[in-house]
Amino acid sequence: MSIDPDPGLLDYSTRPARLPHPVDPANDNLEISLDTRVRMYELQQVLRQFEKRAYDLFMQNLVKGTSHLSLGMEAIATGFGLALRHDDYTFATYRGHAHTIARGAALGAVMAELLGRDNGILGGKGGSMHLTSVEHGMMGSYAIIGAHLCVANGAAWSAQMRGTDQVAVAFFGDGTTNIGAFHEALNLAVVWNLPVLFVCENNLYMEYTPIDLVTAVRNPAAGRASAYGLDPIVVDGNDADAVYVAARTAVENARRGKGPALIEAVTYRHGGHSRADPGKYRPAGEVEAWMGRDPIPMYHQRLLRLGVPEGQLTSITQDVARRVDEATEFAKAGERPTEGVLMTDVWADGGSAWRN
Amino acid sequence: MSIDPDPGLLDYSTRPARLPHPVDPANDNLEISLDTRVRMYELQQVLRQFEKRAYDLFMQNLVKGTSHLSLGMEAIATGFGLALRHDDYTFATYRGHAHTIARGAALGAVMAELLGRDNGILGGKGGSMHLTSVEHGMMGSYAIIGAHLCVANGAAWSAQMRGTDQVAVAFFGDGTTNIGAFHEALNLAVVWNLPVLFVCENNLYMEYTPIDLVTAVRNPAAGRASAYGLDPIVVDGNDADAVYVAARTAVENARRGKGPALIEAVTYRHGGHSRADPGKYRPAGEVEAWMGRDPIPMYHQRLLRLGVPEGQLTSITQDVARRVDEATEFAKAGERPTEGVLMTDVWADGGSAWRN
Amino acid sequence: MAELTYRDAVAYGIAQEMRRDPSLVMLGEDIAGAGGVFKTTVGLLDQFGPGRIRDTPISEQAILGAAMGAAMTGIPVIAEIMFSDFLAVCFDLVANEIAKSRYMTGGQVQIPMVIRTANGGGSRFGAQHSQSVENWCMMIPGLKVVAPSTPEDVVGLMAASIRDPDPVVFFEHKSLMASKGQVPDGEVVGKLGEARIVREGSDCTIVALALMVPRAVEAAERLAADGISAEVIDLRTLVPLDTRTFLGSVSKTSRCFTVEENPRLCGWGAEIASIVAEEVFWDLDGPVVRITTPHIPLPAAESLEDMAIPSVERIYETVRKALG
Amino acid sequence: MAELTYRDAVAYGIAQEMRRDPSLVMLGEDIAGAGGVFKTTVGLLDQFGPGRIRDTPISEQAILGAAMGAAMTGIPVIAEIMFSDFLAVCFDLVANEIAKSRYMTGGQVQIPMVIRTANGGGSRFGAQHSQSVENWCMMIPGLKVVAPSTPEDVVGLMAASIRDPDPVVFFEHKSLMASKGQVPDGEVVGKLGEARIVREGSDCTIVALALMVPRAVEAAERLAADGISAEVIDLRTLVPLDTRTFLGSVSKTSRCFTVEENPRLCGWGAEIASIVAEEVFWDLDGPVVRITTPHIPLPAAESLEDMAIPSVERIYETVRKALG
Ligand SMILES: Cc1ncc(C[n+]2csc(CCOP(=O)(O)OP(=O)(O)O)c2C)c(N)n1
Ligand SMILES: Cc1ncc(C[n+]2csc(CCOP(=O)(O)OP(=O)(O)O)c2C)c(N)n1
Numbered sequence A, B: 001m002s003i004d005p006d007p008g009l010l011d012y013s014t015r016p017a018r019l020p021h022p023v024d025p026a027n028d029n030l031e032i033s034l035d036t037r038v039r040m041y042e043l044q045q046v047l048r049q050f051e052k053r054a055y056d057l058f059m060q061n062l063v064k065g066t067s068h069l070s071l072g073m074e075a076i077a078t079g080f081g082l083a084l085r086h087d088d089y090t091f092a093t094y095r096g097h098a099h100t101i102a103r104g105a106a107l108g109a110v111m112a113e114l115l116g117r118d119n120g121i122l123g124g125k126g127g128s129m130h131l132t133s134v135e136h137g138m139m140g141s142y143a144i145i146g147a148h149l150c151v152a153n154g155a156a157w158s159a160q161m162r163g164t165d166q167v168a169v170a171f172f173g174d175g176t177t178n179i180g181a182f183h184e185a186l187n188l189a190v191v192w193n194l195p196v197l198f199v200c201e202n203n204l205y206m207e208y209t210p211i212d213l214v215t216a217v218r219n220p221a222a223g224r225a226s227a228y229g230l231d232p233i234v235v236d237g238n239d240a241d242a243v244y245v246a247a248r249t250a251v252e253n254a255r256r257g258k259g260p261a262l263i264e265a266v267t268y269r270h271g272g273h274s275r276a277d278p279g280k281y282r283p284a285g286e287v288e289a290w291m292g293r294d295p296i297p298m299y300h301q302r303l304l305r306l307g308v309p310e311g312q313l314t315s316i317t318q319d320v321a322r323r324v325d326e327a328t329e330f331a332k333a334g335e336r337p338t339e340g341v342l343m344t345d346v347w348a349d350g351g352s353a354w355r356n
Numbered sequence C, D: 001m002a003e004l005t006y007r008d009a010v011a012y013g014i015a016q017e018m019r020r021d022p023s024l025v026m027l028g029e030d031i032a033g034a035g036g037v038f039k040t041t042v043g044l045l046d047q048f049g050p051g052r053i054r055d056t057p058i059s060e061q062a063i064l065g066a067a068m069g070a071a072m073t074g075i076p077v078i079a080e081i082m083f084s085d086f087l088a089v090c091f092d093l094v095a096n097e098i099a100k101s102r103y104m105t106g107g108q109v110q111i112p113m114v115i116r117t118a119n120g121g122g123s124r125f126g127a128q129h130s131q132s133v134e135n136w137c138m139m140i141p142g143l144k145v146v147a148p149s150t151p152e153d154v155v156g157l158m159a160a161s162i163r164d165p166d167p168v169v170f171f172e173h174k175s176l177m178a179s180k181g182q183v184p185d186g187e188v189v190g191k192l193g194e195a196r197i198v199r200e201g202s203d204c205t206i207v208a209l210a211l212m213v214p215r216a217v218e219a220a221e222r223l224a225a226d227g228i229s230a231e232v233i234d235l236r237t238l239v240p241l242d243t244r245t246f247l248g249s250v251s252k253t254s255r256c257f258t259v260e261e262n263p264r265l266c267g268w269g270a271e272i273a274s275i276v277a278e279e280v281f282w283d284l285d286g287p288v289v290r291i292t293t294p295h296i297p298l299p300a301a302e303s304l305e306d307m308a309i310p311s312v313e314r315i316y317e318t319v320r321k322a323l324g
C-alpha cells in the first residue's frame, strides 16, 4: 500500500502572493482629533524604533532566547492603545512588545527584560514572551496559543461582577483561530455577554505556514463570527485610524453592556516569525508589496495632508530616538539576576517552599 | 464589594419548554425502499427493547457503574446504521449502545459488557461507556467530550490515504459543540477535505443544563457550519426516514470525495442523562410533548400507511423481544472477569510489563 | 458538632466561605440548577444566586480561563472540573498558565482560585472517569494540592484552600462521598501542609491519602491483631507537603509503606519514598515499600476494579510479609 | 560511519523508516514546507511529498486525533508536537485516549503511532517552552517513553519507536540538537527498554537521561580526578524501564544518584529512587540522592536558567559531598 504522493493540497510554491489593499483615502476624514492622531504617530514611532533596536541587540547577541517582533504591525497596538482606558485590561501573546509598550510600560524595563537583566519588568524571570505590567492593565503575554482568550474572558467577567465598566482585550494571530480555546472563549463571552474584545492580528501566516493552507474560511476570524452570533468585522490593520475607530466603537459597546466583539485586523510582518526566521517562505513580491503599505510612512503622509508641520513630526521622531537610546542604556546597565531571586515568587508569600 | 445576585442570565425555572415540530407528512413519500423501511422499523425495535431491558437490569442492580440510554433517540442510530456500509467507521460517545448495535454488534456481548461479565464485548474492561466492535467498524465509544471528533478525522484521513472510499461518522451531543476539540476537528476535516460526517444528536440538554443557556447560537451545530464553509443541515432526529435520507446524501458525497458534512438531528431523550438522573430539570409539558413524538409509534403508523401488514410488524416486535431475552440470558450466564485478565492488553504483546 | 456526609461537607464548606466573602464566586458544569452531578453543590444556587453560582458550557478551558482571569483581577473563584480525568482537556491552563503566571511575571500576578474536582476509583466508571490524578498536579510547580479523607477536613481544608492566595487543586474522592463524620459547629478552618497521624504505632509507618486512609487504618487494625503496630498517616495535602510528620514517624518506626491510588509510575508514593530513602536512610530497618494501583488503565468491571485499587487485604498482606 | 548532528539524526531516522514503510506518514505544524521550527524535518517533504508529510493548523488536539484515528485504521503515524510543553493542550488525547484505548477495548484497538516533541531547557525560552515533561508521560499507563541522548540513539530509537505497535512519546532535547556523534552506515535499529552504561565505575551509580547524560559523564570525570569512580547510566527509555541495568549497577556500587531535568516533585528520579530503595535496599551503603531542577517554573534569563537545571558542577559537588 502506498500513499498518494500529492493529494492536491494547496502548497507553498504555487501559492499566489496575498497583496495588501490600497489605503482608503476616506480614512483621512475619520472623526479623530488631530491631537490623538499625533499621539498615534508618536506611539507608532516608539514601537518601530524600539523593536528595531531590539533587533539590533539580538544581532549583537545581547538578547538571548527568542523574541517575536511586530515590525509592520504597529498600527494595531497603536489604535487600541489610544482607544483603551488606563484601567482596561490587555492580554497579548509572545508577540507582545508593542501591546505592553502601548499600555504605558517603561521602555527601559521592557528592554531590560529582553536582555535578561534584573532591572527587567519581570526581573528576568519571564523574558520577551511573557511581558506583563499589571499597573498598566497589561495582564500578561501568553506564549502557548489559545489560553489567554479564555483568561481575558475572566477579567471581563470580573469587571462585570465588580460593576465597573472596564473592558478586556485579547490580541492574537490568525493561526490562533484554529485552536480549540478560541472557540470556547468566543462562545462563553457571548453567552455571558462579557465586556471583552477579541482582536485577531491577521498577518497571513502562522509561524511559516500561510494561513490559507490550514483554515477552512478565507477570513480566519471574521469568517467565524456568525458561529457566535457576532458581526464579522474586518479592518485595515496597517491604518492606525481605521483600527482606532473600530476599537473605539467596540470598546464603547462593551462598556455599555452590549457584549463582546471579534475584530480582524489584516496586516503583515516585515520580518520573520521570530529571531531565527528569515521569512523565506513568502512568495516573491509579497514582502515588497506590504513594505509599500508600511503603516508609518503612510501615516506620516496623512498627517502632513492634515496640516501637521513636517518639523513637528521630525522632532517627535528624534525625541523617540533619544528615548530608545536611554532605554537601551538603562537595560545594558542592569545586572544578570542572581541566585537570590531564583527561588522567589512561586507563592504569594514570596517564596517557593513545597515542604516543611 | 458584592456580586449582583442575578445578572439576568436566562435561568431554568423561567425557561419555556422546547416542543417538538410535528412530523412532516411529506416524509411518507421519501425515496426509500419498503424493505429498508421495514429493516429500520426492526432496528428501532431492537434499540428500544434492548435499552428498556438494560434499564430494568439497572433497577435490579445488575448493571454497576453508569450507563446512558438513547431511549427516544433511536431514529438517528437507525437512519445512519442503514445508510452506512459494513466497512465504514463509527465513533460514538458514552451514549453509544444504539450506535454499537446499529453497526451489527451482538446484543448478548453488548449486554454482557454492561453487566461487567467476561463474555462482554470488551471482556468487562470498558463497560457501558466504551463499547467498541472493530470488526463491525464501530471504532469506539469515547467518554470524555470532544476527542473522538478528532479521532474520526484520522480514520477518514486513513481511508483517503489508502484510496478506499470508506466514510467515518462521529456522533456527539449538542453540549459537545461548545468544546474546543469540536472546532479543531471541523476545521481540519474541511481543510483536508476528509470523508467524515459530524452528526450532532441535539437532545436539547447537556447533562442537566438546557443547551440554550450555554450556547451562543440557537442551533448548536448547524449554527456553526458557516465557520467551516459547510452547509447548515438540520433534520428531524425523531424520523428515521428523514435521518436516513440526510445520511445517504452526506455519505454519498463523502465517498465521492466531496468532503465532510455537519448534520444536526434534533431529538429528545425520554429518560434522564444517566442511570441516576430522574430528569426533573425539564419544564412541565416538555417530556410529555416529546413522548407524543416518539419515533417508533410514529414509524409504525407510517409503515401501516405504506401498506405493511400489522401482523408483520407485530411478529418483528415479538421476534426482537425473544432476541433481547436471549441476549439477557447470555449476559447473565457470563462470569465476573478474574485476575487473569486484569493485567492483559495494555500493550500489543498482550501484556502490561513496564519493566524488565 | 454535627454529623455530615463527605458529600454534604463540600457544599457546607463552600457556603461557609461564600457567606464570609461576598466576592467569592463559583463556576462549572451543572453545578447551579442541578446541584452538581455528585450533588456536592446542592442548595448553593438558592443561597447565593446565579450571579455567584454559574453554570457553564462544556468548555473546561473556558472555565479555568474565566476563573484565572477573574482571580487575577480581584475576584476569588472556585472552578469545578466535574471529573479529575477531565483536567487533561484543560491541562494547559492548569499546568502552564495558572501554575506559572506568578513566577513568570516576577510576582505581579496573584491567582486566588480553587479547582475542585471529583477524583478516584471505586464507582465502576472505567478508565476515563475513575483515575486518581493528584500526581498530575503535584508534579507541577506552582500548584497546591489537597485531598481530604474526612468530612471535617473537607470543610476545613476547603476553607483553607479558598483563603489561600495561591491556586489550589482540591480533590474530592468519589468513593468517600457517602461516608459520614463529625464536623464542629461554627467556623471551621483547617491548615494546608499539615498531615495527621490517624493511628499511632511503633513497628511501621503507613503513609496514605484520601480513600486509602480508611483502608490503611483497617489494615492496621488487622495487623494489630497479629501483633504488628502500624502508624497511619493521612497526608491531607501533597503540596505543601508535611515531610516532618512522616519523616519523624519513619525515624521512630524504622519502616515505611506508602499506599496510593495512583498507577505505579511517578505516583506521589514515589516522591515520599525518595524523600525517606534520602533523608532518614540511616533510620530504616528495611526497604521502603510502595503499594499502588498497578500501572494499567482502570478497568470498568466491578471485579476487576476491585483487584486494581489497593485493598485492605493487599495493604495488610504486603505489610505483614515485609515485617513478618 | 557518518558524523551527524542530533538535529540531523531526527530527519535521517525518519527517512530511513519512511523508505522502509511506504504507508508511514507524518503530520505537524510547520514540519513540511518549513522543515520544522527546529529544522529536524528538513528535506522530508521533498523526499516523500505532501501526501506523507503534512502541515497542519495550530490544532494539537486535531493533530493527535488524526494520528490516533489513522493509526487505529492501518496507517502508522508520526505526529509532531512542536514543544513538549504543548502536550498540555492535547493531554486528553495523550493520557486518556491514545494511552488507554487498547486496554479499554479489550485489545481490539491497536495504535502504532509516535509523538515526537522538543523537550527540555537551556534555550532561555522561559517557563512555557523549556520544560522537561517526560514524567508527564511516564506516569500514564499505556504510553512508552523514549528520550535519546546521542545521534545514534536518535536514529535507532526512532526506528524502534516507529516499528513498535504501541504509542510512543519520543522526546528530542532542544539543547542537544547541535551535538554531534557517529551513526553507523546502513539500517540502524535500536531497542526500547535497554539502558546503556555510558561509563563504568565502582563507587557510585549516576542514573541520567537526555541532556543530563553528558553532564553526568563530565561530572564523573571530575570525580575520577578526586579518586571517586562513578558509573553513569543513560536510561534512554523510561517505559519500558530497564531496571536490571541500574539495579545491577547499584548493587555493585552501593550508592545511587539520579540526575533529572524534571522539577523535583514526582519526577522520574523519584520512581528510580523508590525502586532502588525497595529492591536493592540491603545493597545500599547510604542514602539514594536525587539531583533535580528545583520545584519552580523555569526562568527565562540565562543566568537564572543555568542555576535551575542540574549542572556538571552541581552533580559533581552533590556526589562528592555525599561520598566524601
Ligand atoms: C498550542 C501551541 N501550539 C504551537 C505553538 C508554536 N507557535 C508559536 S507562534 C505560532 C504561530 C502563531 O501564529 P499566529 O496565531 O498567526 O500568530 P503570529 O505569530 O502570526 O502573530 C506557533 C504555531 C504554540 N506557541 N502554542
Ligand atoms: C470534557 C468533558 N467534560 C464534561 C464531561 C461530563 N459530561 C458527560 S456527558 C455530558 C453532557 C454532554 O451533553 P451532550 O453533548 O449534549 O450529549 P448528551 O449526553 O446529551 O448525549 C457531560 C457534561 C465529559 N464527559 N467530558
Ligand SMILES: [Mg+2]
Pocket (backbone or CB within 6 Å): A173, A174, A175, A201, A202, A203, A204, A205, A206, A207
Ligand atoms: Mg499570524
Ligand SMILES: [Mg+2]
Pocket (backbone or CB within 6 Å): B173, B174, B175, B201, B202, B203, B204, B205, B206, B207
Ligand atoms: Mg445533549
